[in-house]
Amino acid sequence: MKLPYIIIIDDDIQVLRAIQRDIRNKYRDEYKVAATESANEALELIKELKLKNEEVALFISDQRMPEMEGIRFLEKASEIFPVAKKVLLTAYSDIDAAIKAINNVKLDYYLLKPWHPAEEKLFPVVNDLLDEWHAFYKPDHEATRIIGFQWSPKSHRLKEFLSGNLVPYIWMDIESNAEAEKYLISTNALKTDLPLVVFKDGSFIKDPSLSDLAAQVGLQQKATKEMYDVLIIGGGPAGLAASVYGSCEGLKTLLIEKSNPGGQASSSARIENYLGFPHGLSGAELTQRAITQTLRFGTEVLTPMEVKSITVKDGYKITEMKDGSQVYSRAIVIATGVSYKSLEIAGLDQFTGAGVYYGAAGIEAHACRNEAIYIVGGGNSACQAAMYMSKFAKEVNILIRRDSLSQVAANYLVQNISRTPNINVIPHTDVVACSGSSVLETITLKNAKSGEEQTVPTKALFVYIGMRPGTAWLNDTVLKDEKGFIVCGSDLQKDKSFNTFWKLKREPYMPETSIPGIFASGDVRFGAMTGISSAVGEGSMAIRFVRKYLQEI
Numbered sequence: 422m423k424l425p426y427i428i429i430i431d432d433d434i435q436v437l438r439a440i441q442r443d444i445r446n447k448y449r450d451e452y453k454v455a456a457t458e459s460a461n462e463a464l465e466l467i468k469e470l471k472l473k474n475e476e477v478a479l480f481i482s483d484q485r486m487p488e489m490e491g492i493r494f495l496e497k498a499s500e501i502f503p504v505a506k507k508v509l510l511t512a513y514s515d516i517d518a519a520i521k522a523i524n525n526v527k528l529d530y531y532l533l534k535p536w537h538p539a540e541e542k543l544f545p546v547v548n549d550l551l552d553e554w555h556a557f558y559k560p561d562h563e564a565t566r567i568i569g570f571q572w573s574p575k576s577h578r579l580k581e582f583l584s585g586n587l588v589p590y591i592w593m594d595i596e597s598n599a600e601a602e603k604y605l606i607s608t609n610a611l612k613t614d615l616p617l618v619v620f621k622d623g624s625f626i627k628d629p630s631l632s633d634l635a636a637q638v639g640l641q642q643k644a645t646k647e648m649y650d651v652l653i654i655g656g657g658p659a660g661l662a663a664s665v666y667g668s669c670e671g672l673k674t675l676l677i678e679k680s681n682p683g684g685q686a687s688s689s690a691r692i693e694n695y696l697g698f699p700h701g702l703s704g705a706e707l708t709q710r711a712i713t714q715t716l717r718f719g720t721e722v723l724t725p726m727e728v729k730s731i732t733v734k735d736g737y738k739i740t741e742m743k744d745g746s747q748v749y750s751r752a753i754v755i756a757t758g759v760s761y762k763s764l765e766i767a768g769l770d771q772f773t774g775a776g777v778y779y780g781a782a783g784i785e786a787h788a789c790r791n792e793a794i795y796i797v798g799g800g801n802s803a804c805q806a807a808m809y810m811s812k813f814a815k816e817v818n819i820l821i822r823r824d825s826l827s828q829v830a831a832n833y834l835v836q837n838i839s840r841t842p843n844i845n846v847i848p849h850t851d852v853v854a855c856s857g858s859s860v861l862e863t864i865t866l867k868n869a870k871s872g873e874e875q876t877v878p879t880k881a882l883f884v885y886i887g888m889r890p891g892t893a894w895l896n897d898t899v900l901k902d903e904k905g906f907i908v909c910g911s912d913l914q915k916d917k918s919f920n921t922f923w924k925l926k927r928e929p930y931m932p933e934t935s936i937p938g939i940f941a942s943g944d945v946r947f948g949a950m951t952g953i954s955s956a957v958g959e960g961s962m963a964i965r966f967v968r969k970y971l972q973e974i
């Protein structure tokens with residue numbers, strides 16, 4: 422296999438030699454290291470590398486250079502190698518420029534000069550960035566291929582599942598990719614068999630179910646133990662955090678996720694408010710780190726596996742899955758979060774995955790290149806999606822019912838949107854109708870103030886209009902509020918039937934539900950502060966109380 426490149430640019434020859442020496446000594450077995458004093462020369466080099474099908478994993482560029490600023494260089498370089506990681510080498514006086522670059526060129530890190538000792542200040546950063554690059558980069562021949570129709574709901578589901586489970590794939594649209602046809606011929610598949618999935622060993626499945634696909638790409642689907650100390654339902658930030666702390670503390674931990682780990686966070690294009698990541702990180706990156714961490718500690722993760730019910734027998738919790746299998750555990754953490762409300766418009770359902778998407782900006786962005794697209798809703802998630810899509814779509818239209826975005830979204834997002842020329846915010850507007858033959862073709866917008874209606878052509882409508890808790894499957898097993906959020910801790914005592922269901926001498930622990938030993942954390946808990954940091958905090962904290970509970974029984 423060809424070694425990927427690390428490219429270093431600094432016009433100060435002494436600094437260049439020093440960093441080149443450090444990087445080469447550490448990484449020469451796995452990477453080719455190229456260094457130059459000239460940004461223009463570096464740009465010529467990377468164009469040549471592209472033509473030769475070489476890969477670049479990391480650019481390290483000085484900021485102050487006579488030919489062009491480092492930020493400008495990184496911007497140009499990432500047009501050619503978009504997934505390569507970008508580090509800016511700065512003097513203390515250039516920190517402002519570096520912080521701006523975090524937003525403008527999606528800088529991955531700024532490194533202050535001097536970077537010695539390299540073992541402390543340089544290598545940990547570079548190791549992390551190279552690990553991230555490896556996780557998301559897979560050479561063409563090593564990836565699974567999905568061949569299908571671009572606007573087909575079935576294809577969308579498979580893409581969503583694989584990307585959510587961090588399985589790299591290559592998407593091939595049968596209508597626009599000439600290579601795709603060849604796979605149909607070699608597998609004897611017809612267009613009616615699509616989507617077709619071809620694996621790297623040459624095996625293939627026509628129109629697979631998610632479970633078949635999961636089994637083929639090596640995702641675990643059966644629990645290996647008779648009994649677990651703690652079973653966690655839901656693999657969003659709360660469930661993932663609970664699983665990391667559970668296994669880290671030596672508990673036998675099983676995590677069950679019905680679609681893909683990461684939950685809502687996995688559809689976030691850029692999380693900017695998570696502690697310790699000043700340059701932001703995508704939901705996919707956060708999930709990938711969390712999954713790696715929890716598997717390393719020994720958590721078993723079953724996906725896709727949907728929990729259908731919980732029963733309690735002699736204090737043991739029995740969790741039943743949709744496929745009929747059962748798992749026993751001593752304690753349970755429910756972290757099933759919330760999911761998007763659907764837009765209630767006659768006929769819209771038939772276009773879900775075929776032009777209408779719920780929180781799937783990251784997956785469908787490339788398909789929206791040069792299109793005019795619409796986003797319904799103006800909260801933080803809608804704004805993040807709009808910012809992300811603006812890099813691909815010709816025009817992004819955000820439809821809101823209120824006067825302005827500032828009434829519903831965070832200030833930094835409102836500012837970013839006002840500075841992005843191809844995003845329009847359309848106030849007082851609802852979508853009232855849609856049409857299309859097999860895929861979405863038009864939507865009708867209605868201005869609530871004037872009553873005026875307008876039908877516009879579009880291939881994509883992204884819906885971000887609020888959430889409902891993922892607790893319908895629980896029926897009345899644990900106490901919920903009228904909206905379906907799970908009531909825990911001291912809130913249980915406010916319920917007039919408290920004495921009828923709570924028989925222990927102690928009070929319920931803070932994240933404990935109306936059944937001792939069953940806990941809830943994250944967005945699904947009544948009164949929770951939503952958000953990734955809170956969910957992570959709640960998930961970790963739940964384990965503390967799981968341990969206390971396990972000591973009692």
Ligand SMILES: Cc1cc2nc3c(=O)[nH]c(=O)nc-3n(C[C@H](O)[C@H](O)[C@H](O)COP(=O)(O)OP(=O)(O)OC[C@H]3O[C@@H](n4cnc5c(N)ncnc54)[C@H](O)[C@@H]3O)c2cc1C
Pocket residue numbers: 654655656657658659660677678679680681682683684685686687688689690691692693694726727728729756757758759760780801802803805891894942943944945951952953954956
């Ligand atoms: C697009 C978007 C962007 C966001 N950006 C940010 C941000 O920048 N910063 C921030 O702080 N917050 C952000 N949020 C909010 C944040 O993602 C959520 O608050 C957080 O993910 C809640 O975590 P959770 O683990 O409680 O639930 P969720 O993330 O909702 O995860 C719940 C998981 O449970 C699974 N599940 C549900 N039912 C079952 C079942 N029966 N069996 C098995 N599994 C089940 C679901 O599939 C899901 O994976 C964003 C949300 C969205 C949608």
